[in-house]
Amino acid sequence: MKQKKQLLLYCPDRELLPSMAFALHLHPYEVTAVDDSRNAASLMMAGSDELLCGVLIHTRQGDLSGRLIHRLLESDLHVPILLVDRAGDLAPVRYADIVLYGRNTSMAYILAALNVLCARKRGPRGAA
Numbered sequence: 001m002k003q004k005k006q007l008l009l010y011c012p013d014r015e016l017l018p019s020m021a022f023a024l025h026l027h028p029y030e031v032t033a034v035d036d037s038r039n040a041a042s043l044m045m046a047g048s049d050e051l052l053c054g055v056l057i058h059t060r061q062g063d064l065s066g067r068l069i070h071r072l073l074e075s076d077l078h079v080p081i082l083l084v085d086r087a088g089d090l091a092p093v094r095y096a097d098i099v100l101y102g103r104n105t106s107m108a109y110i111l112a113a114l115n116v117l118c119a120r121k122r123g124p125r126g127a128a
């Protein structure tokens with residue numbers, strides 16, 4: 001049996017977070033799901049050696065998590081980041097490795113983006 005890949009899933013929506021985490025658990029991912037941005041930031045900084053990828057989901061326009069996501073993305077992380085902007089108000093985000101926009105972003109798109117990110121080599125991201 002293959003070892004599961006470590007992911008960090010951050011979503012401030014407490015109704016959406018469990019379903020997203022469950023769907024990712026059904027695939028080859030071991031998911032650490034958090035709804036607090038401070039916990040997400042500390043886990044990403046501390047676990048950058050074990051984490052293969054971070055998934056940030058922004059759900060509501062104008063909430064504080066949008067600003068906190070920007071701060072997290074601007075930090076010097078060595079973990080690839082997938083940003084799912086369901087609210088549509090974080091564009092353009094140049095610090096994320098892959099950005100998916102739209103309220104109807106399906107799990108198939110998220111899984112395809114994760115496959116691409118997990119295949120990449122790890123290292124510091126350069127500012128574009």
